[in-house]
Amino acid sequence: MKLAVFSYRTDEIEYFNRFEKQYNVDVIYTSEPPTLETAKFAKDCDCISIITTKVDVELLEKLKELGVRFISTRTIGYDHIDIDYAHKIGIGVGNVSYSPNSVAEYTVMLILMANRKAKHILERSIGQDYSLKGIQGKELRNQTVGVIGTGRIGETVIKNLSGFGAKIIAYDFHEKESVKELATYVSMDTLFRDSDVITMHTPLTPQNHHLINEENIAKMKTGVVIINTARGALIDTATFIDAIENGKIGAAALDVIENETDVFYNDFKYTPIKNRELAILKSFPNVTVMPHTAFYTDQAVSDMVENSILSCIENSEKNK
Known part of the structure; x- marks a missing residue:
């Protein structure tokens, strides 16, 4: 061949x-x-x-x-x-x-980074600011984590999270008995309403394009943490930015973004990038953006x- x-x-x-x-x-x-x-x-x-x-x-x-x-x-x-x-x-x-472990482990890392304000701490330490103001984090055992999509990666995320003592809820069209041992399946609306952290592990389809949109963000807790290691277009970026600015979304960690194709995996040092929304997302102290590397092991x-x-x-x- x-x-x-x-x-x-x-x-x-x-x-x-x-x-x-x-x-x-x-x-x-x-x-x-x-x-x-x-x-x-x-x-x-x-x-x-x-x-x-x-x-x-x-x-x-x-x-x-x-x-x-x-x-x-x-x-x-x-x-x-x-x-x-x-x-x-x-x-x-x-x-x-x-290997589902590649993305699943990275996802847990991003959840912990968002919860513990790692971006704040790392950026401040560069300027030798080691004060405690503004960097108090949250513990996973006190939170409810919502997992959207329980395929191989989503299920592995759930297995990894189970050791932290968090309450885990999940949504998928196709429920799996193995997942039910560690998480509770709920409706999408319930997941949006009850989750402190939402992590997405579903393929991009016409049905879930811009799943994170104005209507669904309104259903979420104020201060919710959003994790996306799946596909950038699951999030309506313009609406997402508004929700970060008004405090509805408390933090986010994104390994994927909309319109990333001509950006990620290229070196743009000292060169303006034609992706204004990426620049805005990176400017927020409570948003971590990674260059689509969750898979990379x-x-x-x-x-x-x-x-x-x-x-x-x-x-x-x-x-x-």
Whole structure:
């Protein structure tokens, strides 16, 4: 099988080299993302492997023309691909799973950082201000944590949080018996109303786009803490900023933001970034913004590479 890998990163080299040999695939590599100009790397390839680059109708048509029959994204999320049109023209699409501990551990870290005002403390310490004023935190055991989405990552977050003694409530269309041992399923409205901390672990779909919006923020406790390690567009950023400014949202820790595609994973030192909302969010002392790195562990990267290759092989064998 011939595979074209786009957006190839240096940290993936070890794993691609290992699994290319293990699964006997012919791999073409480019560090460039897939575009109309770079699509040529995929000529006569059965499959391409990408990350989070937008794949629209025009690019799909080009890939189809070059012989691509399957797109594997080395991510859990797949909202960057026009899946409906891909299927319409006969191109399959697959995402990957990877170690849920990567994002789950990072999520707990962000909850603790928000609760204990870590951003305040770290920034003040740079100026050698070691006073206690304004940095008193909260303990998780005295809080209710609401988990939206109880898939592999959400369930692992719940398992990790259970050791802190917090009351855990959860919402998901598909309730799991294993989750019920540690958390109580409630309605979405109840979760918004009762949670001191809300953490999101659901894919981005048309139904939950801007799930955190003006109407739902109004249902929340004043001072609620919001954690997002899922997808930026789950939050209506303009409304979110208003809620931080008026104190309805007490703190937030975000690993993802809206319109992050051309920002995260690039170096913009000394360069203005064309994302005004990011600048505003970063300016708040009670908001921590991370550059979409919750997934980024050695195990997760290995899993992403291996499972992307395996999904391409499986699709290729189906179409023989």
